[in-house]
Amino acid sequence: MKKKYDVVALGELLIDFTDNGISGQGNTIFEANPGGAPCNVLAMLQKLGNKTAFIGKVGKDIFGTKLKEVLKEVGIDTSGLVMDKKVRTTLAFVQTLKGGDRDFSFYRNPGADMMLEEGDINNSLIKNCKIFHFGTLSMTHKGVRKATKKAIKKAKESGALISFDPNLRPPLWESLDDAKKQVEYGLGQCDILKISDNEIQWFTGEKDFDKGIKKLQDRYSIKLIVLSMGKDGSRAYYKNLRVEKPAFVQKNTIETTGAGDTFGGCCLNFILKYGLDNMDQEKLEKMLTFANAAASLITTKKGALRVMPTKDEVKDFIKAY
Numbered sequence: 079m080k081k082k083y084d085v086v087a088l089g090e091l092l093i094d095f096t097d098n099g100i101s102g103q104g105n106t107i108f109e110a111n112p113g114g115a116p117c118n119v120l121a122m123l124q125k126l127g128n129k130t131a132f133i134g135k136v137g138k139d140i141f142g143t144k145l146k147e148v149l150k151e152v153g154i155d156t157s158g159l160v161m162d163k164k165v166r167t168t169l170a171f172v173q174t175l176k177g178g179d180r181d182f183s184f185y186r187n188p189g190a191d192m193m194l195e196e197g198d199i200n201n202s203l204i205k206n207c208k209i210f211h212f213g214t215l216s217m218t219h220k221g222v223r224k225a226t227k228k229a230i231k232k233a234k235e236s237g238a239l240i241s242f243d244p245n246l247r248p249p250l251w252e253s254l255d256d257a258k259k260q261v262e263y264g265l266g267q268c269d270i271l272k273i274s275d276n277e278i279q280w281f282t283g284e285k286d287f288d289k290g291i292k293k294l295q296d297r298y299s300i301k302l303i304v305l306s307m308g309k310d311g312s313r314a315y316y317k318n319l320r321v322e323k324p325a326f327v328q329k330n331t332i333e334t335t336g337a338g339d340t341f342g343g344c345c346l347n348f349i350l351k352y353g354l355d356n357m358d359q360e361k362l363e364k365m366l367t368f369a370n371a372a373a374s375l376i377t378t379k380k381g382a383l384r385v386m387p388t389k390d391e392v393k394d395f396i397k398a399y
Contacts (some may be wrong), residue, residue, distance in 0.1 A: 083155070084128035084350050085241075086207035088199075088229050089116035089216045090191035091134045091149070091159070092168040093141050094335060096380055108171065110141075111335075111381030112148040114191070115213050115245045118336045118382045122343025122372065124153040125386040128350060131155035131203045133229065134216075135194040141167035142190065148384060158200035165190045174333045184250055191215065194222045204232045209270075209346055211241040217260035218250050230267050239354060242268035243342055244277050254280075265298045269354060272342040275307045291315050301354050304345050304366075306338050312370055314345075314362045321359060323366035326374035326399055336382020337373040343386075344369035371396045 094113035097106050120130040132154050136142030138161040145167065149156050168189025173181040186192060194216065204210060210233035216226045233240060242264040251257040261281055265271065271294070275287060284290035291303055295315065303315040311324040348365040349357075357365075372392045379385040387395075 081208045081238075082129065082206040083131050083203065083208070085120060085123050085209045085211055085346060086131045086133065086158070086203050086233075087116035087120050087211040088133040088194075088226060089213050090114040090168060091117050091132065091136055091145050092170055092189070092191060093145070094381060095169060095171045096333065096335065097173055098380060109380055110144075112145055112383045113170065113335070113381060114383070115215070115243065115339050116211060117149065117154065118339030118386075119211055119243070119343040119346070120154050121152045121383045122340050122386045123347055125388055126344070126347045127389070128347060129155075131158055131207070133158035133194075133200055133203060135160040135162055135165075135190045135198060137161070137165050137167040137190040138163035139167055141169070152384065152386075155203070158203045160194065160198045162190055162193060165193050168192070172333075172335060182247060182249060184247070186250065188219075192219045192222050194225045196225045196228050199225055199229050199232075201232055204229055204238070205236045207233065207236075207238050208350060209241050210238045211243070211346070212264070213243045213245040214257065214260050214264060215245060215247065215250065217263070223260070227263075234267070239270060239349070240268045241270040241272070241342075241346060243272040243338070244281075245338070246277050246280065265294060265300065268298075269301045270346070270349065271300045271303045272338070272345060273303065273305055274338060275305065275310070278305060287313070288320070302349070302357065304342070304369075306341050306373070308334070312341065312366050314366055316357050316362060319359055319362060321362040321366060323363060323370055326371050326395070328374060328378070331374075331377040333380065334377050335380075336376050339382060340376040340386060341369045341373040344372050367396065368392055371399070
């Protein structure tokens with residue numbers, strides 16, 4: 079059966095209030111950027127010519143309405159987006175620290191994204207996708223966790239590849255032991271894993287990334303693991319291959335929001351192009367170079383969802399660099 083969607087993602091869609099200077103009175107100015115890791119991934123995939131859809135929940139409020147409009151604007155199918163008048167859209171305040179790292183404060187008690195229920199899931203979207211993508215923000219609370227697990231089960235039944243990005247946000251968990259349990263679940267389900275340097279160290283207790291990845295490979299049957307290492311570039315682990323590519327470090331980086339999602343979206347694009355069983359050293363090198371460049375470009379802009387680079391922009395940047 080021909081699948082209508084390349085990638086369907088489930089998870090959080092929210093407003094990232096990013097600090098954007100100081101007012102004349104000396105107060106911090108916040109800019110309301112549309113965000114949420116799964117939708118950032120989809121936005122990058124859309125820019126690269128793929129067909130995507132999102133499953134999640136926002137409030138029937140000014141922010142939820144705005145977010146739905148933005149998804150439509152970037153081309154993401156919104157038929158799986160539920161608008162709920164009983165709950166408010168989730169908000170995150172993002173403070174950029176020196177060096178580009180970020181500190182998050184979430185307003186989510188409850189937020190609409192964590193109120194997604196099993197009955198809200200649009201099954202026809204899931205049956206119709208080649209890749210199903212999720213993270214752990216939809217695993218923090220019981221109801222949305224059940225909905226996520228139901229969606230993964232349906233995706234597997236329909237023959238979709240499962241893509242997982244833990245995207246750990248410690249303030250959102252009752253305990254990090256609880257987070258670890260849900261990450262374990264995700265690792266046990268996925269074919270493709272995108273994980274960051276600090277996440278692999280936290281989860282495996284190994285300072286050495288290769289040792290940490292080896293632990294995952296020995297325990298889970300994940301076909302492709304991509305590791306993002308910020309300024310140190312990225313690695314791909316596939317069968318017995320280990321490929322590493324340097325980052326595109328540039329002076330005009332302003333913040334790193336969405337860089338990992340941009341990177342992840344580019345990797346999924348290569349899998350859609352070549353198939354998960356047909357990767358080799360050359361393709362992996364090409365994939366990481368392109369993904370690193372796209373991630374570098376997104377760090378020069380505020381937010382991510384609305385400002386993903388085009389294929390030509392990424393290629394031109396690689397040439398110029």
